[in-house]
Amino acid sequence: MTGERATLANSIRKLRLEHGDMTQQELADRAKCSRQTIIMLEQERYVPSLVLAMRIARIFRTPVEKIFTLRDI
Amino acid sequence: MSHMSPILWIIVALAVAGGLLYVAVRRTQRHLPPLTLPQGEKLPKTALQRLAETSFIAVATLSAAAATIVVFFGVEAFWDRDAVRLSATGFVLAALAVFTYYSLRVAAWSARDDGKLDERDRAILASAPAAQAPALMVTLAAWMIGLTESFHTTAEVPTVFLYLIFWSCTMVTVASLLAGIVVGYRRS
Numbered sequence: 001m002t003g004e005r006a007t008l009a010n011s012i013r014k015l016r017l018e019h020g021d022m023t024q025q026e027l028a029d030r031a032k033c034s035r036q037t038i039i040m041l042e043q044e045r046y047v048p049s050l051v052l053a054m055r056i057a058r059i060f061r062t063p064v065e066k067i068f069t070l071r072d073i
Numbered sequence: 074m075s076h077m078s079p080i081l082w083i084i085v086a087l088a089v090a091g092g093l094l095y096v097a098v099r100r101t102q103r104h105l106p107p108l109t110l111p112q113g114e115k116l117p118k119t120a121l122q123r124l125a126e127t128s129f130i131a132v133a134t135l136s137a138a139a140a141t142i143v144v145f146f147g148v149e150a151f152w153d154r155d156a157v158r159l160s161a162t163g164f165v166l167a168a169l170a171v172f173t174y175y176s177l178r179v180a181a182w183s184a185r186d187d188g189k190l191d192e193r194d195r196a197i198l199a200s201a202p203a204a205q206a207p208a209l210m211v212t213l214a215a216w217m218i219g220l221t222e223s224f225h226t227t228a229e230v231p232t233v234f235l236y237l238i239f240w241s242c243t244m245v246t247v248a249s250l251l252a253g254i255v256v257g258y259r260r261s
Contacts, residue, residue, distance in 0.1 A: 032188035
């Protein structure tokens with residue numbers, strides 16, 4: 001990286017579908033956030049806090065770095 | 074210029090400030106990827122967003138009703154006639170009651186950890202007061218200019234304007250906080 005802007009890509013939608021077609025609302029309830037936040041996360045319009053990222057990682061039983069990856073833009 | 078009522082000055086200044094705020098909001102908006110939702114589906118609103126929108130509409134409507142009474146009957150009637158003053162004050166107090174209800178609900182949600190108020194809501198809530206200081210400055214500037222222009226020759230400002238300045242600043246503070254939350258969701 002040479003100081004360019006970066007965004008946090010994620011595979012939440014893919015993981016949700018792999019986990020028995022979990023709905024956005026179900027994930028939101030389990031992650032203790034709103035469905036709007038899940039939609040914003042999935043569409044990479046919102047960067048979560050470490051706490052929320054780790055809650056989501058725990059729900060999917062996947063390391064947090066496998067769900068969230070830094071992407072240069 | 075000196076024949077223009079102070080109340081009209083306030084209305085003109087707030088309209089100008091609203092226009093400037095809109096331009097500033099558009100210019101500083103972050104460039105986010107477009108939001109794509111399944112056909113026919115709308116972005117679900119959060120509990121805070123619904124509460125803030127409803128409260129803003131109620132506060133703005135009640136404040137506008139109070140301002141309309143003052144403008145319609147005139148400042149002298151507002152000061153001299155109890156019915157006029159009590160009606161306008163009643164609308165303002167009703168607006169404050171709405172804001173109190175909003176504040177209590179948000180405080181109750183903040184104390185819980187069930188996701189009713191999540192981290193994104195809290196971030197928007199924390200950034201919302203940014204709108205208050207500019208709104209208050211514009212209101213006070215409008216009063217200063219309006220009163221100076223209107224009472225420059227007599228060099229005496231009627232006491233009633235202290236009352237009106239206080240209530241207008243209070244209402245602008247409340248409404249701009251709620252507007253900050255509503256705008257916060259549109260910008261993020």
